[in-house]
Amino acid sequence: MRAFHLSWVAFFLCFFGWFGIAPLMAVVRDELDLTKSQVGNIIISSVAITVIARLFIGWLCDRIGPRITYTYMLILGAIPVMFIGLSNSYESFLIFRLAIGAIGASFVITQYHTSVMFAPNVVGTANATTAGWGNLGGGVTQMVMPLIFALFVSLGFLDQQAWRYAMIVPGVAMILCGILYYRWTTDFPEGNLKDLLQSDPAFLKRKNDSKGAFKTALKDRRVWALFLIYGACFGVELTINNIAAIYYHDYFNLDLKTAGLIAGLFGLMNIFARSTGGFLGDKAGLKWGLKGRVWLMGSILFLEGIALMVFSQMTLLPLAIGTMIVFSLFVQMAEGATYSVVPFINKKAIGVVSGIVGAGGNAGAVMAGFLFKMENLSYAEGLSILGLVVTGISVLSLIVRFSEADEKVAEVELKNSLEDKAMELSPA
Template sequence: MSTQKTNKATKINLFSFAAPHMRTFHLSWISFFLCFFGWFGIAPLMAVVREELNLTQSQIGNTIIASVAITVIARIVIGRFCDKYGPRLTYSTLLILGSIPVISIGLSDSYESFLILRLVIGVIGASFVITQYHTSVMFADNVVGTANATTAGWGNMGGGATQVIMPMIFSGFVFLGLEESSAWRWAMAVPGVAMIVLGILYYKYTTDTPEGNFSDLKADSMAELEGDNEEESEVSMLEVMKDYRVWSLFIIYGASFGIELTINNIAAIYYYDYFSLDLKTAGLIAGLFGLMNIFARSVGGFLGDKCGIKFGLRGRVVFLFIMLFLEGIALMVFSSMSVLPLAIGTMILFSLCVQMAEGATYSVVPFINRKAIGAVSGIVGAGGNAGAVMAGFLFKYESIPYPQALFIIGIVVTIVSFVAFTIRFSTADEKEAEEELEEALAEPELEPVLAD
C-alpha cells in the first residue's frame, strides 16, 4: 500500500495522540501489547497447569512449540491482508477473533485440548506484522526505524508484563476463594476481554493511511489504488520470494525475536525449577526480561536510523551484526550462571542485546522492497517464529537441561550474526534512500501535526 510521501510524519512526539499518525502509533503498540499479553499469558502459570494436567517436560515442550508454530503461517498471510483490506480492519478483526481461544484455554481439561488451544492462540502473534505495516505507512524514512522499533518493543513488553501481572491476577482469584485449578482458568479471561475492547477502539480511532481509510477514498481513486496495489502485490510477492536478503533477515529475526519468544515461554519455569523460587517471585524476575522492551528495542531502531543517516543503508546492516553478535555472547554467559543475582544481571544484559537486535532488523526491513512492505514484514516476522519453533525442540528432551539448551542457542545466534553481511544494497538503492531521506527532512509542514 503506497502513500504520499508528503503525508508521512517526520517526527515522533510520544505525548501526542494527534490523528492520524500518533493515534495510530499509540493504538498499534497498545494492541500489540495486549496480543502479546494474551499470547503468553499462560506461560507464568505453567507450574500450576503442569501439576493439574500432569504434563511431562516433553509435553510442555510441545506446547511451547505449538504456541509459536502457527504464527509462522499467520504472519505471512496477514501481511497480504494488510495490503488488500488495510491494517485497520485487519487488526480489529484479529483482536476480536483472537480473544476467543485466549478465553477458551481456561476450558482445557487434558494435554490434547491445552495443546490445541495454545496452537490456535499463536495466530494473534501475527499482530506484529500489522503493527509494523501500519507504522511503516505512517512515518517517513528518517524515523521509520524508530517508529517500528518503538511500537514493536512496547508491544513485546506485554511478554514481560504478563510474567508479573498474570501471577497477580491468579492470586487475586485465589484470594476471592477460587481453587488454584479454577483460578488460572479465570485469569486467562482477563486479557481476552481486553482484546475485544481494543479491537473496537482500533476500528473506531485509526485510519489505514495518512490520507484516510480505504472505504473513505473516492470510488475512482479507490479503484485505481486497488488496481495498482493488486498489481504491485503480485509482482512484489514474486520479487520478495526471490530476494535472498529477505531470507537472510528471516534467519536473523529467528535468531533474535525467535529467542525472545523462547525465553518468554520458559523463563518463569526456569527460575522456578533451577533457583527454587515461588511462582510469583519467578514470574517477577522473568518479567524483567520482557520489560526491557520499554526502551531497548526502540534504542535499536533509533541507532539503526542514526547509522543509516550517517553511513547509509550499509550502516544499518553493520549495526545489526554488532547487536546480534553481542546477543549470542550474552546468552551463553547467562546460561552458565548458577547464582541468582548473576543470573538476573546477565539475563538483563542479554535482554538488551536481543531487543536492540530486533529493532535494528526492522530498521532495515522497510528498505528491502518498498512496494511490498506487508509481504516483506510478514516473511521476516515469520522468521522470528520459525526460530522459536526450532529452539523449542531443545526444551522437549529430558536429556537436555535448560541451561545446556540455552548455551547451544547462544552458539547458534553468534554464528548467525555473520549472515548480516550477506545483506547488500546497490548503489542505486543507496542513492534512492539518500534522496528520500533528504526529501523527508525537507518537509516541515508535517511537524505541527505531531506537536499537539
C-alpha cells in the same frame, strides 16, 4: 499518532494474551500432570502456528488494510485466550495453545501500519517503538498474571480454577481494543484503503503496480537472510518468554510470583531497548546509508549470542538476573535494528516482507523449542547451544546488501523527509 499508539497497545494486549498462560505453567503442569516433553510441545505449539499466520497476515494487510485486519485479529484472537480454561487434558490444552499462537501475527500488522504512516528518517524508530512497547506485554504478563491468579485464589477459588478465570482478563481487554482500533484509526495518512481505491487514481495505480512485488520479495535472498536473523533475536525472546518463569521456579527454587517477577524483567527492557535499536538504525542510516543499518544489525546480533552463552552459565541468582538483563538488551536492540532495515527491502511489498521476516521470529522459536523438550538436555545446556547458533547467524547480515541505486533512492527520500521536517519546524 492515533495509529501509532493504538497499534502498540493492540500488540501489547495480543502479547499479554499470547503469553498469559506462560507464568502459570507450573500450576497447569501439576494439575494436568505434564511431562517435560509435553511442556516442550506446548511451547512449540504456542509459536508454530504463528509462522503461517504471519506469512498470511502480511498479504492480508496489503489486500484489506491494517485497520480491518487488526480488528479481526483482536476480536477473533480473544476467543481461544478466554476459552483455554476449558482444557482438562494435555491434548485439549495443546489445541488451545496452538490456536492462541495465531495472535502473534499481530506484530506484522503493527509493523505494517507504522511503516506506511511514518517518513524514512524516523520509520526505524517508529517501528521499533511500537513493537518494543508491544513486546513489553510479554514482560508485564510474567508479573501481572501471577497476581491475577493470586487474586482469584484470595476470592476462594482453588488453584485449578484460578488460572482458568485469570485467562478471561486479557481476552476481554483484546475485544475492547479491537472496537477502539476500528473506530479511531485509518489505514494510511490519507485515509482508509477502501476509500482511497475509489477516490484516488494515483493510489489505485500504485496498488496495481505492487501486485508483482509479492513474487519478487519471495525470490529475494535478503528477505530470507532477515528471516533467519529475526529468528535469532525475536525467536529467542519468544523462547525466553515461554521458559523463563518455569526456569527460575525449577532451578532456583522460587515461588510462582517471585519467578514471574524476575522473568518479567526480561520483557520490561522493551520499554526502551527495542526503540534504541531502531533509533540507532536510523542514525546509522543517516551517517552511512542503508549499509550502516545492516552493519549495526549484525553487530548487535553477534553480541546477543555472546551474552546468551554467558547467561546460560550462571548458577547464582543475582548473577543470573544481571546477565539476563544485559542479554535482554541485546535481544531487543537486535529486533529494532532488524526492522529499521525491513522497510527498505521492497517498498512495493512492505506487508509481504514484514510478514516473511516476522514469521522468521516464530520459526526460530519453534526450532529453539525442540531444544527445551529433550529430557536429556537441561535448560541451561539448551540456552548455551542457542547462544552459539545466534552468534553464527549474525554472519548472515553480510548477505543483506543494497545496490547503489537503492542507496541513492533511500538518500533522496531521506533528504526530502528531512526538508519536510525542517519546513514544519521553521517559523511561519
